[in-house]
Amino acid sequence: MQHPLVVIGAGPIGLAAAAHAVERGLDAVVLEAGPDAGTAVGQWAHVRLFSSWAELVDPAARRLLDAAGTWSAPDERAYPTGGEWRERYLRPLAQVVDDSPHGTVLYDARVTGVGRAGRDLLVDSGRESDAFVVHVQGRGGHRRMLASAVVDASGTWTTPNPLGADGYPAPGEREHAVRITYGIPDLADPAVAARYAGKHVAVAGRGASAQGVLIGLASLARRDSATRVSWLLRRPSVGDAFGGGDNDQLEQRGRLGQDARAAAGGGAVTHVTRFRTEAVVGQPDGRLTLRSVDGAEVTDVDEVIVVTGFRPDASFLSEVRLDLDPALGSVRALADQIHPDHHSCGDVAPHGHRELTQPEPGLFLVGMKSYGRAPSFLAMTGYEQVRSVVAALDGDLESADRVDLVLPETGVCNGAGAFDAPDALAVGGGGCCGATASGPELVTLGRRAGQ
């Protein structure tokens, strides 16, 4: 390649892409907006993953780390926190990539634009052959970099969904931002817990992250009985939110569901179903009233925690040609298999460069971002994605088209869909998220469909 491969994001998948590249002797530059490897993961450092180390280390990354001789591999059976994932794996990996003669990792380097050098979206000529240009805002100001290929592994963490049920921030949501938190506060941290102790907290969302928040708040309520929680659900019932329990192949996630069920059933938590936030209104006493589209209200809210999922940021991809699913914003070829409304979790076929390729040759969306708004992404899926993509960029189609991945039954994907169709929520009832007792899908060495 005349120019380096540019990888956007030093998260687990971006760094894995870089590891595969340097292992193959391809020059790769990783651009990370944050100050360190795993910046996004670091923001949920206190959350324990539901995957064990065995599922969280990319094979090429492991080979690089082992070869460096300075890495002590974690116990494969243990379940790290986000913080441990970053400290024990992502940071050392970024270091060995950067130490490699083929790898560079740049921090405080935010990608603000990707395009074809000298050509905007409209121009056809040269799109197949000319270099990409990547606009980067960093310590030295704004600069352009040329790239032979671009792998966008920028995740979705920086663009959480709003509280507003229309998909836009509700009127009042921005104005009252001081009482609204997006994501998963570390309730084990006394300083953070103090913000919520003895308060009326509204929690919006029903996925694994929301459940983690409920567990934390229920524990807080045991210590401070004045703490109360309104759990806002768009659906008519809790449904299968707590997932597969003992049947969940991801054991830790099954346990999370069980703990969340206990937390949600405790006296501190009130379920508020069919609640779709239309407005956030300030009360004279400074607290908030949340109003639903049907006029229902939750009053006297001190704090709101919004855990309603994430969406991809395509704003810096406006000058490249994309083929994304119109609902999910995911790579279009994946949408049918990951849509939370109608896919059976666990049947995501392993996929690689052919599914991920975009109309803009040489550009790939990978990792969490490739799933758009779908919540069921697993790191091991991403590792397989970048193994295939980098092999294809290296011209090694034999390896790029080969698949060797065992996917666990994802069991519960906690999607946002079907909130008015209780029947669709029954476990095993055709919609997504019905936990099954079937074993993992074994996919072995073979060619992808259509090969």
Ligand SMILES: Cc1cc2nc3c(=O)[nH]c(=O)nc-3n(C[C@H](O)[C@H](O)[C@H](O)COP(=O)(O)OP(=O)(O)OC[C@H]3O[C@@H](n4cnc5c(N)ncnc54)[C@H](O)[C@@H]3O)c2cc1C
């Ligand atoms: C709370 C939580 C728990 C999870 N638990 C599991 C689990 O147990 N098992 C599992 O397999 N998966 C889990 N996941 C899902 C997934 O594996 C992780 O989200 C993983 O971090 C995704 O990796 P990524 O590299 O695609 O994105 P990210 O980790 O989000 O990394 C993207 C990086 O890109 C950077 N970036 C963003 N925009 C730009 C830009 N414009 N320019 C430059 N850099 C940019 C960000 O700062 C970030 O460092 C979990 C996710 C969450 C949120």
